[in-house]
Amino acid sequence: MRKELIDSMIHAALSGAGISREQALEMESLSREELDFLFEGTDRVRDHFKKNDVKICSIVNAKAGRCQEDCSFCSQSGKFKTDSPEYPLLKVDEIVAAAKEAEGFGANEFSIVTSGTALDNREEVEVVKAAIRRIKAETRLEVCCSLGLMSAEQMKELKEAGLDRCHHNLETARSHFPNIVTTHSYEDEIHAVKNAQEAGLHVCVGGIFGMGESFGQRVELAFEIKDLGTQSLPVNFLKPLAGTGLDHMDYMEPYDAFRTIALLRLVLPQIDLFVCGGREEVLEEQQEKLFAAGANGILGGNYLTTKGQDPKKDLDMIETLGLRAVSTLEKSPA
Template sequence: MTQGSVRTDILDIARSQVVEGGVGLDEQQVLTVLRLPDERLEELLAVAHEARLAWCGPEVEVEGIISLKTGGCPEDCHFCSQSGLFESPVRAARLDIPSLVEAAKQTAKSGATEFCIVAAVRGPDARLLAQVAAGIEAIRNEVEIDIACSLGMLTQEQVDQLVSMGVHRYNHNLETSRSYFPNVVTTHTWEERWETLAMVRDAGMEVCCGGILGMGETLEQRAEFTADLARLEPDEVPLNFLNPRPGTPFGDLDVLPASDALRAVAAFRLALPRTILRFAGGREITLGDLGAQQGILGGINAVIVGNYLTTLGRPAEQDLDLLDSLRMPIKALNSTI
């Protein structure tokens, strides 16, 4: 490159625009990142790690999740074994309040500061919301931990109820880009999910919104998804990688290659420099132990420890030992209760 020429290398642009300026990459720039060859992956992860340290710091937020209602969901999300429309091994079940409290206790003991109550539903009915309220009250009587919820699509009245319960963060994933969503779900729309997220944000709850990579989307649609999220400005983005579930329409898809997954981690960080970027489901099968370390040194600054909703994760101790070996401090509780 001659003196005075324009710097066009995408990683040079990322260092200047994101690391130094705190301005996320746009959709076209993200696409360029996603197209980088494997031989530049290490350099890409290093730039993403710089951006994470510059705008989020070294702390890692640890979270545990529990399913209050598992299976029997009426929606047809093609990746999900909890849908009642597919012949999957998962059967409908509900968790009682004492079990919910015990799960919160164990989550807190692992060092986690966040406990998320999840239900496999299109949206919560009055009975489920009453159970959530009772569960939150019981947890707070015994455990000091921030409480989040993921209960599907909401009405304004339900949003207000969750705020009154003291839920500080609400998870509702867009799952994929707007253009690819009809290939993933047909029983509701991307726009319906967006409406719930807008109400949550306007009500003052933190917004947690991410998705699943490796569901057959193109690189262009993956870049489109980062632009969708940048427009939403979520507080947290959980990154899942498809773990194909038997009996679902996506059950026969191939697992996303580790190099593609790591490129995506870095791309999402460079698009969303100030956002909590959380390792979620599928990282074990997609990345393994080495990939998990590379991801934490390539833009990730939060993890879910323990098991997921219908798939096994890593033992919490393994993740905590990894963070300790990398000298990444666990974020202290910043309670809103």
């Protein structure tokens, strides 16, 4: 058991600075027993920076399918024949109704997500702006958008409408990206994040793990995200969906997934770390360990193209662990 190595990692994380790239790379060789010891430490790091609060984020797939990009994990790419739904941008009322439903089951953050390279036209931008205004006026949710490769000007408009945060995944490490997406570049992804930051928005930047990348490439992605200065980070584990370019892949091993969560908590100790896609399938009955590994948030409700578990089950899990789902209802009245 390399207790000294693990203690030095926890110390670096508790200081707020986070572990070095060299320490991060050492995590690949930690045995299961060492990982269990590490999770006692990552649990302390999470508790130190986040107390026992758990954030619940929820999303609406506001525009589905028909995408001209070729992201090989995605069932919404027009390149793949899948049974994923296809529909144009929802109406303002429909987006607001989804937000209210999310608030009703305990979410405190709500993201409007659309398929495609970016919003297609002015009409779509106006619909999203109107939806943001109404959600801010009619709920206490923090509002996030995930709309693809948007310009700084478009993001400024959305911020003026009340948008709190922009979500944009880098998907994977720069060195693995060309194996996953060929229709746009990694720099396009980085620009999208920087455009949101230029507009004065907080950003939520993460990726998808288990797409054939090495552990070193997971470390590479963690430090790329750190360099961007993001406030929150969604961790997704690949769900190999039928018909997509990665449908031949296996689900990640649960301990490999927990190791990845711990890596991100130790590199970015102060960040809001959400476990999103693939949580139920990859972590199965061990889901509760995600908090010890370092996460302080989950995506609740349904995913983009697949169903999530009953939100009540999530709330029960959080309560049983002695943690507390942060509710919008606790915020001071608007």
